[in-house]
Amino acid sequence: MSGFDADRVFTVSVHDVPDPTSPDTPSHTEKLLLDFLLQYRVGGDFIYRDKLRANLLLKQYQLEVDLRHIGLYNDEIAHAIQDRPAEVLPLFETAATKAARTILFPLANGQGSSSDTAAQSIPNVQVLVKSGLNLQQFRDLAANTMNKLVRIPGIVISTSVLSARATKLHLQCRACRTPRVVYPPSGLGGLGGGSDRGLPRVCDAPEIENQKKDCPLDPYLIIHSKSTFSDHQTLKLQEAPDMVPVGELPRHMLLSADRYLTGQVVPGSRVIATGIYSTFQSAKSKSGGAAALRNPYLRLVHLEVSSPSASGGSGSNPFGLQFSPEEEEEFGEMARSEGFYDRFAKSVAPSIFGSLDIKKAITCLLFGGSKKVLPDGMRLRGDINVLLLGDPGTAKSQLLKFVEKVAPIAVYTSGKGSSAAGLTASVQRDAVSREFYLEGGAMVLADTGVVCIDEFDKMRDEDRVAIHEAMEQQTISIAKAGITTVLNSRTSVLAAANPVWGRYDEGRSPGENIDFQTTILSRFDMIFIVKDEHNEQRDRMIAKHVMNIHMNRPNQNADENGETVGEIDIDKMKRYIAYCKAKCAPRLSAESQEMLSSHFVSLRKQVQQVEQDNDERSSIPITIRQLEAIIRISESLAKLTLSPTVHNHHVDEAIRMFKCSTMDAVSAGSADGLSRGELNDEMNKIEKEVRRRLPIGWSTSYQSLVREFVTQQGYSSHALERTLFVLEKREIIRFSGQNKIVHRVGV
Secondary structure (H helix, E strand, O other): OOOOOOOOOOOOOOOOOOOOOOOOOOOHHHHHHHHHHHHHEEEOOOOHHHHHHHHHHHHOOEEEEEEHHHHHHHHHHHHHHHHHHHHHHHHHHHHHHHHHHHHHHHOOOHHHHHHHHHHHHHHOOOEEEOOOOOOOOOHHHOOOOOOOOOEEEEEEEOOOOEEEEEEEEEEOOOOOOEEEOOOOOOOOOOOOOOOOOOOOOOOOOOOOOOOOOOOOOOOOOOOOOEEEEEEEEEEEEEOHHHHHHOOOOEEEEEEEEEHOOOOOOOOOOEEEEEEEEEEEEEEHHHOOOEEEEEEEEEEEEEEEEEEOOOOOOOOOOOOOOOOOHHHHHHHHHHOOOOOHHHHHHHHHHOOOOHHHHHHHHHHHHHHHOOOOOOOOEEEEEOOOEEEEEEOOOOOHHHHHHHHHHHHOOOOEEEHHHHHHHOOOOOEOOOOOOOOEEEEEEEEHHHOOOOEEEEEEOOOOHHHHHHHHHHHHOEEEEEOOOOOOEEEOOEEEEEEEEEEOOOOOOOHHHOOOOOOOOOOHHOOOOOOEEEEEOHHHHHHHHHHHHHHHHHOOOOHHHHHOOOOEOOOOOOHHHHHHHHHHHHHHHEOOOOHHHHHHHHHHHHHHHHHHHHHHHHHHOOOOOOOOOHHHHHHHEEEEEEEEHHOOEEHHHHHHHHHHHHHHHHHHHHHHOOOOOOOHHHHHHHHHHHHHHHHHHHOOOOEEEHHHHHHHHOOOOOOOOHHHHHHHHHHHHHOOEEEEOOEEEEOOOOO
16 A cells, blocks of 8 residues: 555554454455455355456456455454554455466466466556445544544545656665665655655675675665556545535645556546545654644545546436436426426525526526537537626525525635636645646536526626636636646536616616626526516515515415415435436427527517617627527426427427516616617707706706606606706706705706
């Protein structure tokens, strides 16, 4: 087992009392393990013997052993592996190597040339111990788990470069040329970095008679071509964000992987690591500090990967969840049930009243469309991005928090505290090798999941630009500190923002309310403008709903028509989403294609009409991206019901959703049945009249203006109010006396 620690004595037990029940000597233990490998069988199959042979034929000198099988075969050895893994596992590897030699060279009985060929052709076999131990959290690892086998879940945040570590060194004395073989201790400080620590100081060749031996001190040179090396890699594991107690920083843990465990994972993968919890003395603490103060790390013996980013895209089951046949049956029934789409949408954040369309949009976002790779290698994203733009107090952040809970992989961040590096990736320097490496940010950690960005409008512009590429191309390309690379970020973005003035101002165009550039708006598939409308009946319903929640009576959940809402609980939703994403990737049917293309053309016409009426470019663009958005929405609606093709009713619903979100936002701002173009004409006329009627320094009452313009000349009151509002902003008029008197103050 190669780990971080050089073999320095740390603690020595004085009284070594042999335990009568356990296997007494190392050789006895080794024999028991060898018997286990060769004789353990399930049914009629000798599973480990067959597995070992299959691996050897593939030139993979490794064997994965299940700890439960060892427990069934010999309970004491299983306990020994859990309590003293550092002693037992090297014996296990020796036993596995012997077993491998027995299997491939059955005639070599430890003598003659055939046993030498066996020893040469089969290097040491690595044993990976898969255990069903209970998962422990980072915070539970304490002194009493030291040197025991532990199993912890987490996210890999960085992986070091593969390095070769010497397992057998071939030395030669530079004076008398005598060869010598050394097996170096496997430690972090090992024999890397050109240091000659650990080599013998004096030459131990016997003197040849009548020739004086004068080898100098430190005589040995390493002959690299005859030495053997094994791969080694350092991983950094961070606890999953949902495990961290509030107000604490996530903990980190170093993992040391060797031979076949190296190169298995990429940053961002969720893993469950099984290993020996041990310590090493870091270079810093050697120079000064306490003698026996050590840094903990985990010497890996097994790595379970439970993430999509590691299996290279869409594996058969990206989220590492196993679905039983009964569960699949239940999911199929759910998908076929009547009105399932509405029921699922109402189960999204059930404690929030109303906003059904937004919940439906979030449902679509959770399922996502189908991603496509075209023959020329171009990728079209399948993830749906949604922007909620609205007044404070409309439960935007609550929706985001709910999505973070229900999406199988999700990261929640607030715009004010997020920098470009925190969202994409930062460059760190490795403490040991002094090399630069990348640590993934939120968009990388949430690969194939959802990123919820709250307070999107408070982000600095240069940070917001960082996610342009992540939202459309679904990659993050980085060129910093001599690292140029592209990281995957196949994420959906759910963003919440406030309009420019904090509240949505009805009197202004969407362009004045939304302070984002067109570049970022066109990347959102659906843009909802959430207004806090004053409406007595709705206010009563909401108040009643809120009171029920505060009084813990959530069973009286009723929607606007007073019908109770069927709820699906969060865990089931989570598993159902993972199941649909893994199993279903719908495609458009011919009729739905025709419908979509004709519809897109009419949408463009509508936008052109709005632009002509208002005599300005629409701030929310309708581009070809929006056509793709409608395609994705209809695919996600088909995926929700596990349907392999997109039918017309899916397209109808997708177009309705698009109209009530983005198209609604495009045409917002027209009032009193006037388009904004006509409104602007009226305002210009009113402004001229007001300037003519009120010389500088004069004042008049607001009522008389209303009487004159609205009742006598027939202008709309909205136009008058808006004109006075604009004039006041330009400091041409001033209100006084509770806005009843209008003074003309400026030119």
